[in-house]
Amino acid sequence: MSPGALAVLMLVIGVLAGALITTAAYAPELRRISRLLDARRDGRASANARITMGAHAPGVAELAEAINRELDCAMRSHIDGMRAQRDFQRDLSALSHDIRTPLTGAKGYLQLAADEADPALKRRRIDAAVERINRTSELLDALFSYTKASDPDLVLNAEPIDVREIVEQCLLGHYPDFERLGWEPVVTGTGAPRITEADRQAMGRIVENLVANALRHGSGAPELRIATAPEQTILSISNPIDRPDELDVEHLFDRFYRADSARRGGGSGLGLATSAKLAEAMGMSLEAKVDRGRLTIELRSH
Structure with a gap:
């Protein structure tokens, strides 16, 4: 074998050996990252689980840190969403109470008015019922206005x-x-x-x-x-x-x-x-x- 051919052969062997060494270093870490992400997706791992490095293969540590940052961001978004949902449910419950209260009062006044023989007292009870119905209408109007103003597609004419x-x-x-x-x-x-x-x-x-x-x-x-x-x-x-x-x-x-x-x-x-x-x-x-x-x-x- 000529010296030139021998040099080429040695170069190929070196490249293959380097590839095998690199694969041996990277593959276990990449498989471990993949298993963790699959476990998180399937609920088999805690939502707080983060990627840790078993070996310091070049570039893999940076990849793990970037993935962990994305996981942290997703967790914060999830927590913010849960808080927003909780606040919305609490606010909706309060609004439901505020609407139900005047309606219940209106119903009571109308029932009293139906059984009232005195025309003046009947009129006062009907007026009280109307006032509470108007209050409910104001609440619904306010909710409609807020919903409309919160529309991200709202177009205003400046x-x-x-x-x-x-x-x-x-x-x-x-x-x-x-x-x-x-x-x-x-x-x-x-x-x-x-x-x-x-x-x-x-x-x-x-x-x-x-x-x-x-x-x-x-x-x-x-x-x-x-x-x-x-x-x-x-x-x-x-x-x-x-x-x-x-x-x-x-x-x-x-x-x-x-x-x-x-x-x-x-x-x-x-x-x-x-x-x-x-x-x-x-x-x-x-x-x-x-x-x-x-x-x-x-x-x-x-």
Whole structure:
């Protein structure tokens, strides 16, 4: 055999030997990784099981670490999903109770009215039943509005709108409520229009929900500030509240959130959550803070 042929033969033998050594190093580790993943999929291994290395074959350790990171991410997503499902079931149970209570009351008043001979008393009981049915209707409307605002495919039509005009229309519509409470809202920043690119209907709903929240849960007249155009804050509404220490501003815009003191004023716990969703859909955000017994909510542009 010529020296050249011998050199080629030795090279081939070396390559084959290297391949065998590499296979011997990699194959057991890859089989072990495969068995663990199969066991996790079939439920034969704990969801917390992670890949460990028996040998340090080049590249396999990095592969194991990458797989473990994906397993950790999947576990976090699973836990977040379970928490969201638990919170949704809890919220749905609370809403079911809130709907069932006025309906049960309405049914009771109607039964009493059916057996009542006194026309005046019959009328009062029917009116009480109607009031509770209306309350149920308000809850269902609020739930529909929240569901619509939460739709990821929601399309809003942005156009130049005057925030001042929307605020003034909202306050005018609530004039009887302010008069009943003896409150006179303070509005600043009305000297010039604040033009903002937004959906008119969505902006109207946000302002309506903010004012309604102040009326329902506040302990004094609100102050509204329409900011000038260069500012990031578009609108802020501030009002004194009872027991501010009971209010968790971090969860104020959560679905169905209601502080204990706020339950006295009714509400579905969906108004501010709906407003936050609508603001997000328009590239804006709602932020809240409590300072010196006053709750301030700001609508801000990004």
